[in-house]
Amino acid sequence: QVQLVESGGGLVQPGGSLRLSCAASGFTLDYYAIGWFRQAPGKEREGVSCIVISDGSTYYADSVKGRFTITRDNAKNTVYLQMSSLKPEDTAVYYCATDTVFRAPCRNLRLLADVWGQGTQVTVSS
Secondary structure (H helix, E strand, C coil), X not given: XXXXXXXXXXXXXXXXXXXXXXXXXXXXXXXXXXXXXXECCCCCCEEEEEEECCXXXXXXXXXXXXXXXXXXXXXXXEEEEEECXXXXXXXXXXXXXXXXXXXXXXHHHHHHCCEECCCEEXXXXX
């Protein structure tokens, strides 16, 4: 069964840090782009970051550049999102996703991803 499972969300104070994990099972990440997305209440899902597993290329939304870092561990078949200097506006459900059909690049993942995790809640509040 092909799936992605997120973990690591929680409640953190402004300025704090969290590390999210996205573990893949049923397939290997080696040939895919893996994206992190988030959706806050009443807002559309937005792209946060993306990594191309094969060459390590990374992309970030302007709102998280310099604060978030995406990495991968090929041996664990897992992608991580290290989030630092968190702000209340980072509060959202965070999802990871990939496209196992067309192997879409990062820029097309939001529309073409066919495998999504269940999401993990991140709440930034004092």
